[in-house]
Amino acid sequence: MFKIKFLPYNLEVFASPEETIIEIAMRCGIHINASCGGAGACNKCKIIIEEGKVKGEVIDNNFYKACQTFPLSDLRVRIPVESYIDKRAxxxxxxxxxxxxxxxxxxLPEPPFKKLYLKLQPPTIEENFSDWIRIKYTLEKEKILNPELNINILRKLPYVLREKNFEITLNLYYDLRKDRYYLIDIESGNKVSxxxxxxxxxxxxxxxxxxxxxxxxxxxxxxxxxxxxxxxxxxxxxxxxxxxxxxxxxxxxxxxxxxxxxxxxxxxxxxxxxxxxxxxxxxxxxxxxxxxxxxxxxxxxxxxxxxxxxxxxxxxxxxxxxxxxxxxxxxxxxxxxxxxxxxxxxxGIVASRMAEEEPLTLFIDLGTNGEIVLGNREFLICASCSAGPAFEGGGIKNGIRAVSGAIEAVNIDPITFEPMILTINKKPPKGICGSGIISLLANLFKVGIIDKAG
Amino acid sequence: MFKIKFLPYNLEVFASPEETIIEIAMRCGIHINASCGGAGACNKCKIIIEEGKVKGEVIDNNFYKACQTFPLSDLRVRIPVESYIDKRAxxxxxxxxxxxxxxxxxxLPEPPFKKLYLKLQPPTIEENFSDWIRIKYTLEKEKILNPELNINILRKLPYVLREKNFEITLNLYYDLRKDRYYLIDIESGNKVSxxxxxxxxxxxxxxxxxxxxxxxxxxxxxxxxxxxxxxxxxxxxxxxxxxxxxxxxxxxxxxxxxxxxxxxxxxxxxxxxxxxxxxxxxxxxxxxxxxxxxxxxxxxxxxxxxxxxxxxxxxxxxxxxxxxxxxxxxxxxxxxxxxxxxxxxxxGIVASRMAEEEPLTLFIDLGTNGEIVLGNREFLICASCSAGPAFEGGGIKNGIRAVSGAIEAVNIDPITFEPMILTINKKPPKGICGSGIISLLANLFKVGIIDKAG
The missing domain is CATH 3.30.420.480 (Domain of unknown function (DUF4445))
Structure with a gap:
């Protein structure tokens, strides 16, 4: 076992020579970017070995790929800023x-989960239905027929019913597509709030x-x-x-x-x-x-x-x-x-209600993957594609996520072709993010450096 | 802790002075009759203390009630034959x-559980529904709509489907009263048998x-x-x-x-x-x-x-x-x-089909509790009462279950009033069981010792 110290975290862990640095980092909760899932292809998981010996391939500027590097001695490993992202909620x-x-x-649309307060008639010798049937008959009046229930509810039912003299709150889930109710829980008294x-x-x-x-x-x-x-x-x-x-x-x-x-x-x-x-x-x-x-x-x-x-x-x-x-x-x-x-x-389609209205609506969800939907109450067609990382990582050597220091806007002087850049949080540039690339492409096109064919 | 030896089992266990003999017997699997659940009322759990000192009340013939007796020393306890029953399946x-x-x-009525063999079309690029939707659409053709399913089925679904090239057997439960299907399990290939x-x-x-x-x-x-x-x-x-x-x-x-x-x-x-x-x-x-x-x-x-x-x-x-x-x-x-x-x-009513037919039927279930149902396809009325132990234990000092040695038939000479008895397995009489009591009452009535009022 070797002792591995991670910087800038000052965290020390023990590791075996069979573990890669990225595996060691993962199990102690240290984040290292890895677009390719540890396949050695993306070069995003660069680390600096400040002390100690490793088995692994050196890439540009004495970096190692964390996913391909194994310890051969105690190590001091630094995770450079571009290899991690701020994790703060x-x-x-x-x-x-x-x-x-x-x-x-x-x-607002009716939520699928609702609470129902019931004040039941306590049983009498003339009407001594079982506790559950008493509830079931009452629910039938509310057009809630044959809800699914489970044994745990039955196990606590008699106590809950009697705790507040047969005043109870039912927790019900309604599945719209199946038109079926589920009795999820039962509480004594009025707990609707x-x-x-x-x-x-x-x-x-x-x-x-x-x-x-x-x-x-x-x-x-x-x-x-x-x-x-x-x-x-x-x-x-x-x-x-x-x-x-x-x-x-x-x-x-x-x-x-x-x-x-x-x-x-x-x-x-x-x-x-x-x-x-x-x-x-x-x-x-x-x-x-x-x-x-x-x-x-x-x-x-x-x-x-x-x-x-x-x-x-x-x-x-x-x-x-x-x-x-x-x-x-x-x-x-x-x-x-x-x-x-x-x-x-x-x-998104349900929330925007585009499928209920007459005007033609275009719905775009641009995230790591991108989807677009076009339609109205009569039809909906949709398509999807890669989005975020396709710009940031895929073919772009210095592509990064929209973190501090990422270039997010580019302007090009139409006479001198001199670029002017803006980075997120005005930090020194570390790479270019998706909106930076779109901005760059737009400006390259505007000043005539590239044409419609790219 | 005291050492307690149970006879005729020759079983020795350790016990604390806070445990009753019946509690000790229970936890080591020895059966002692106890009609009243250990309340001390039925006198059925009689035991003989052959050796040692106990705290407890002596009842007829030096018996103790196992449910009321605590050890004060090591003991040799005999369970008399009338206090246990043969447990053999x-x-x-x-x-x-x-x-x-x-x-x-x-x-025969359709069982609520059935197996359904399906040979599904494997997915193609034109028809690449999800695995579950592929099954769901096929079930809809069989008029099985929206069955309940659980996450465990989904977790194994892709493997089971592909194991025998999309030939599967579904395990379905049908709830008649809710008119609802439940998908209980899925197996690869044809497992209907x-x-x-x-x-x-x-x-x-x-x-x-x-x-x-x-x-x-x-x-x-x-x-x-x-x-x-x-x-x-x-x-x-x-x-x-x-x-x-x-x-x-x-x-x-x-x-x-x-x-x-x-x-x-x-x-x-x-x-x-x-x-x-x-x-x-x-x-x-x-x-x-x-x-x-x-x-x-x-x-x-x-x-x-x-x-x-x-x-x-x-x-x-x-x-x-x-x-x-x-x-x-x-x-x-x-x-x-x-x-x-x-x-x-x-x-019993469902199996006898009495509720589907015209003739008036009387259905009697005479067990430990007795129930009777009278009716036909138009109506059913029912009543219940205590049965077995009500005769054997309730008010009868020597009432016992129908074990070897129980009196099961009684005849009374109409001249001398001399009784003649028959016991189960022709063993020496130990007590009287339910049919013995009915036989006794019938004969007491026949020879005129008792009248209709009992």
């Missing part, structure tokens, strides 16, 4: 209404979460952070490759679930809300991200003819995914449409 | 058709099980044994009382589940059938037995106004109940009608 100022709504919509939900935009690069009052639709907090799966590959293809390794799928799933749990906790702390009030976590992500989240085999999405395991997801309890919520916290995933047309787009 | 000669059918019925079910008559005193081929309805094996919950109380009321103790409900549930698992195993061994072919375990018991089996609180069944937790039971996986079957083995419980009109009677 970012609180966003919450809007009063759900932020996906581009225009004011008076009436404790009804929080979390919306999760499960992006390939970024997670964005909102804490929502499911009774009013009010957004109570908003937070965003990187998807920690970036450590295992920047785009969906590299992550599918990573998932093929032993425990790869589990590692990917756990990392993002852990981060979501952490971000929810942060929002609850900031708003002083009760953890146990979280009833529903609603997740929308592209098809690959949805597969990785649920630990569904993603590899056939990469192999001809590119089939997902599923584009519809069953209702699942958070605890079944190992998330630290109460037993009855539910997780729903937005359904996907195809291999590369995910639940995030479906959620 | 009994194989029955299986009938070719399900034994609940009193008359030949040509067409491996489809066994077990029917369990969950009696208060006796368990009777049948191993059934769900494709043909053929009964492959039949077995019966005592319900081991007898050790904790002979009738439903004593067991409800026992369930109030710490872990009492769990102990009752585990004891009967363990015995059912054991009896199924015995039937499989005897028929050389594969354990993993068991897909459905169908249980019918009275309302209290159903509650104890599922660990549902039974105490409100005893308290005014006598309400069960539920009379309908959700579908449940055997593994959720801790039973050692494969992940997809299902358990269904027959629905009950009321607190003392259980699933066993409902199952």
């Amino acid at each position: 970012e609180f966003l100022k919450p809007k009063k209404k759900a932020s996906f709504l581009s225009k004011e919509i008076e009436k 404790q009804n929080l939900g979390v919306a999760v935009d499960l992006g390939t690069t970024t997670l964005q979460l909102e804490l929502i009052d499911l009774n009013t639709g009010e957004v109570l907090a908003s937070i965003s952070d990187y998807n920690p799966q970036i450590s295992y590959g920047e785009d969906v293809i590299s992550r599918i490759e990573f998932a093929k390794r032993k425990d790869g799928l589990k590692i990917l799933a756990n990392s993002v679930k852990e981060k979501i749990g952490f971000l929810i906790d942060e929002m609850l702390k900031a708003t002083k809300k009760n953890f146990d009030s979280i009833n529903l976590i609603s997740v929308a992500g592209n098809t690959v991200m949805s597969h990785l989240f649920l630990e569904l085999e993603p590899k056939y999405l990469r192999e001809y003819p590119y089939t997902p395991v599923t584009t519809e997801f069953p209702l699942i309890f958070a605890k079944e995914l190992g998330l630290p919520f109460k037993d009855s916290t539910l997780i729903q995933l937005a359904p996907c449409k195809a291999s590369y047309m995910g639940g995030d787009i479906v959620a | 009994e194989f029955l000669k299986p009938k070719k058709k399900a034994s609940f059918l009193s008359k030949e019925i040509e067409k 491996q489809n066994l079910g077990v029917a369990v008559d969950l009696g208060t005193t006796t368990l009777q099980l049948e191993l059934i081929d769900l494709n043909t309805g053929e009964v492959l094996a039949s077995i019966s044994d005592y319900n081991p919950q007898i050790s904790y109380g002979e009738d439903v009321i004593s067991r409800i009382e026992f369930a109030k103790r710490k872990d009492g409900l769990k102990i009752l549930a585990n004891s009967v589940k363990e015995k059912i698992g054991f009896l199924i195993d015995e039937m499989l061994k005897a028929t050389k059938k594969n354990f993993d072919s068991i897909n459905l375990i169908s249980v019918a018991g009275n309302t209290v037995m159903s509650h104890l089996f599922l660990e549902l609180e039974p105490k409100y069944l005893r308290e005014y106004p006598y309400t069960p937790v539920t009379t309908e039971f959700p579908l449940i996986f055997a593994k959720e109940l801790g039973l050692p079957f494969k992940d997809s083995t299902l358990i269904q419980l027959a629905p009950c009608k009321a607190s003392y009109m259980g699933g066993d009677i409902v199952a």
Whole structure:
């Protein structure tokens, strides 16, 4: 075993000579960019060996590739700034209404999770139905027929019913596509007011979460952070490759679930809300991200003819995914449409209501992957392509993400052709990000250096 | 700690002075009758202290009540024959058709569990639906819409589908009352022939099980044994009382589940059938037995106004109940009608088809509890009462179960009034069982010793 010290973190760990530097970094939570998932192709995981001997290939300026380098002695390893990104979660100022709504919509859609307060007649010798049948008959009056229920509810039912003299609050989930109700939990007394939900935009690069009052639709907090799966590959293809390794799928799933749990906790702390009030976590992500989240085999999405395991997801309890919520916290995933047309787009179409209206609408989701949908209430057509990293990493030697120091705007003097650049946070330039490239291309075109053919 | 030796078993265990003899016996698997659940009321748990000192009340002939007696030293305890029963499982000669059918019925009812073999078209680039949607569309052609499914099926789906080139067998459960399908499991290739079910008559005193081929309805094996919950109380009321103790409900549930698992195993061994072919375990018991089996609180069944937790039971996986079957083995419980009109009677009415026919039928189930149902296709009325132990134990000092040595027939000489008795297995008389009491009463009436008023 060798002692490996990571800088600038000042973190020391022990490692065997069979582990690559990137593997060692991963298991101690240090992020190193790796667009290709550790295949040695992208050259993004550059590290500097400040002390000690390694086995590995030297690339430009005495850098090593962390994914191809093994320790031969104790080491001091520096992660240069371009090999990591700032991981700090970012609180966003919450809007009063759900932020996906581009225009004011008076009436929010009915949430699938609702609480129903019931004041039941206590049993008498003339009407001594069983506890459950008493509830079932009452629900039938509300047009809720034959809800699914589970044994845990029955096990606590008699105590909960009698705690507040047969006043109870039912937690119900309604599946619109199946027109089916699920009885998720039962509480004593009137607990209708404790009804929080979390919306999760499960992006390939970024997670964005909102804490929502499911009774009013009010957004109570908003937070965003990187998807920690970036450590295992920047785009969906590299992550599918990573998932093929032993425990790869589990590692990917756990990392993002852990981060979501952490971000929810942060929002609850900031708003002083009760953890146990979280009833529903609603997740929308592209098809690959949805597969990785649920630990569904993603590899056939990469192999001809590119089939997902599923584009519809069953209702699942958070605890079944190992998330630290109460037993009855539910997780729903937005359904996907195809291999590369995910639940995030479906959620966007639903939220924008473009499929309900007459005017032709063009919906563009430009993230790590890009999708566009064109249509109205009569038709919808869609297409998808690579986006972010395709500009930042793919063919561009100095392409980087939109971090401090990335060139985000370029102007070219039409006479002298002298470039003028602007970087993010006005820091010394470290590389060029997607919007910088678009700006550069536009200006190259404007001054006549390149033409329509590129 | 004292050393306690149980005779005639020659079993020695250590025990603390805080444990009653019946508690010590229970934890080492020795059966002592206890009609009242250890309340000290029934005097059935008589033991003889052959050696050592105890704290406890001496009853007739130097017996002690095991439920009220604590050790004060090392002991030699004898369990007299009337305090235990033979626990050996009994194989029955299986009938070719399900034994609940009193008359030949040509067409058996459709079982709720079926296997469906599908040969799917493998995906092409033109038709690259997700794996699940491919199955779902095929099921829709069979009029099976939106079945419930779970994440475990999705996790193995892509491998199972590709193992035999998209030939699969679906395991489906159909809930008639909800008109809803559940996808329980998926297997590669054609596995339709491996489809066994077990029917369990969950009696208060006796368990009777049948191993059934769900494709043909053929009964492959039949077995019966005592319900081991007898050790904790002979009738439903004593067991409800026992369930109030710490872990009492769990102990009752585990004891009967363990015995059912054991009896199924015995039937499989005897028929050389594969354990993993068991897909459905169908249980019918009275309302209290159903509650104890599922660990549902039974105490409100005893308290005014006598309400069960539920009379309908959700579908449940055997593994959720801790039973050692494969992940997809299902358990269904027959629905009950009321607190003392259980699933066993409902199952009997369904099986006899009395509710479909014109002639008025009287259906009698005489067990530890007795229920009668009168009716036809137009109406059904029912009533219930105590039966077996009400004769054997309740008010009868020498009442015993129908064990060897129990008086089962009595004749009285009409001139001398001299009685003549017959015992089971012609052993010296130890007490009188239910049929003996009926025989005695009939003869007392015949010779004019008692009249209609008793």
